[in-house]
Amino acid sequence: MKLRMKMTYRTPKGTEAEFLSDYLPPGAALLLMEDMQQSGRVPQIELLDQYETEWTIKELRSYMKELETEPHNVRMYVDGGFDKETGRGGLGCVIHYEQNQKKYRLRRNQEMEQLISNNEAEYAALHFAIGVLSELGVKAQDIEVYTDSRTVVNQMSDEWPVYEKELKYWADKVDDVVKKIGLTVQYVHVDRKQNKEADQLASQALKSIQIDSTIQK
Known part of the structure; x- marks a missing residue:
């Protein structure tokens, strides 16, 4: 806010x-x-x-x-990986936040079936990460989302139109959750090196390696 x-x-x-x-x-x-x-x-x-x-x-x-006492000062890194041969996706997110005057870093990933493109995997990763924020109790505040997908950044910032029906499906789902919990989201493009931790989580998900950890910094 x-x-x-x-x-x-x-x-x-x-x-x-x-x-x-x-x-x-x-x-x-x-x-x-x-x-x-x-x-x-x-x-x-x-x-x-x-x-x-x-x-x-x-x-x-x-x-x-x-x-x-609630999670705040949220910075979130997201990435999606895609295996064209199997249609499987790997979703990864790294969430930095503060709570009770302490700083935390959360890392989580998820495997997903029946995707059709890398862009869809990027959107699915964003929706997955926003869902994690909702679980944490993040609400009614400004957050920053970092991704190496220019498509996600420009479309979610209303700079580019969304023509593909599968991407519009995910964009609408993200907007619904964001509106429900009262977030104001700033989407920021970063290069792959700056997003390597989320990228690694997405790659691990594609190998069916599940990660779910939260550490105090």
Whole structure:
């Protein structure tokens, strides 16, 4: 979630002006809002999220307190592998997150049957990874997804249209889960070297080697 502040500033002589801030992380917005209220020169502040929903400072404090015990600051790497001869796919994801003031790295993969292309495997891997986030209890926050698939990045960012029906099927499934748990996703393209851990997990899944581990960093 990101918030922006709509505020009225008043000088000691009573001159007023209205300002609208850029979008800020919740913690920064709370810190600035509390500081401005203490100054006595900002008689009115509204907090608006990216959906134009208004938040009170009490609601924001409650949200920040809950966030301490929930997974947050999520960065996720995903990759899909495909065996053309068998139609099998290997799905891999690496999820970095923080919870209870500790940092974690989760690694998980999955084998999948009856796929028809590498692009479909990439999409299936993304859906698999988003599902893992849902299991972790990640909700109502901004996340970053890194993949070496330009197709996934550009189509999920609405830069490219989705024509293939099998890819549209997966894109719609991803959007449904993202919307259900209230995520705002930034898709980032990286080269294969930067995505080698997720790539290895996908390759291991194709060999029927199952990985499911979480470690504290």
